[in-house]
Amino acid sequence: MGLAKRIIPCLDVRDGRVVKGVQFVDIRDAGNPVEVAARYDEQGADEITFLDITASSDNRDTILHVVEEVASTVFIPLTVGGGIRVLDDVRRMLNAGADKVGINTAAVFNPEFVKQASGHFGSQAIVVSIDARQVEAGDKPRWEIFTHGGRRGTGLDALQWAKKMADYGAGEILLTSMDRDGTRDGFDLALTRAVCDTVDVPVIASGGVGNLDHLVDGVSKGHADAVLAASIFHFGDYTVQQAKQKMHDAGIEVRITE
């Protein structure tokens, strides 16, 4: 008995709609984010993450309205990421009803921002998103941080970077394998485990979930504290309830709701 492993559906939101594409191409519409969030809440999701991928700056406030609306009917933790660059972005998201804010690219270009944000709002509100790709295979695999949807390398070592972000005040790390994202081949378990065994803060595994066994593996083999998935839930392949049951059957402690 004790702390449950979390299942976190992720909603990629563009211009106020949930979308899902394979490695950022072939984008499909997956519904109204407020309705989708309510459905996952009913199914027993432990948290919900919104990733704002709105391209045009004209529609930047759309996500604020989405969060506001969700936060008045869904009473579980909400995280919002995408385009968070300055303290005021964090403040606006938290004021709209987000509990945590995900910082990604801005952390890479200005690591001090993570320090400032956690100093200001507390570590519990700051999730650092890490997009990593494997750059060396073999006995001593290495992963590096990539930006721009996994297209641009930074030369930063993923494990060192994760540790640095935790030291700078990240309360949690959202770890995405850009090699696996959208493939449905399962998490990069070696990467997940290496990061989980390096940092003392909770780690959410992300990128590549195609079935429920992948979620189990993320926890039991990857040592992740939480698992994040999008498309397996969006298009009705599985419900969050089924995912919880699968994890429970595998001996993983989860929150089972009525």
Next chain:
Amino acid sequence: MTSIIVVDFGMGNLRSVAKAFEHVAPGADVMISADVSDIRAADRVVLPGQGAIGGYIKALYDTDLEPAVLDAAANKPFLGICLGQQVLYESSDEHGEEGESVKTLGLFKGHAKHFTDVSSDPQAMINPQTGHQYPIPHMGWNQVKQTMKHPLWQGIADMARFYFVHSYCLQSENEADVAGVTEYGVNFTSATARDNIFAVQFHPEKSQHDGLKLLENFVNWKI
């Protein structure tokens, strides 16, 4: 119509707390306020809080809200959430310099300690399944063992799960004050109750049905 005030001294996400009360008690008058007269006029007082306790207690003193909060804690239905529970105890090790702890309000006997400082056993915070330390902050849904019967637990199963996020945890020194206990490597006081005060480490406003039920019970609580 009962009036509920969520005390605002510039710390933490108060909107979620207010929204959750509006949801469970549509007839109640829910207000977020930093005004002493509002706190004195309200029927029920909620003290939320997140972040670091050093800044929290400083903000409480700097805003002159402390006497009004203490008055409310002395005679009205009073709910402390997260740091709003820790601040009711004597001290916290968080942000203490050179082992010096931050002195807090002292209504309950006990201290908030970092998870890794609670037990003298170095293995206590090691997860046997991974061989590594349990992650800190303690973040997510954990169980609360109800250690007393209380109107605020009504309709909530023993060992129900609530959402936690914190790195320091309370060690109450008076067993009679403890309303709930949670285990995360070590045991800590996750709920406190005495007379008109109920306080919790977890976030009922983020704990779905059981959290909302607790808030509803607070709205209906007759002391």
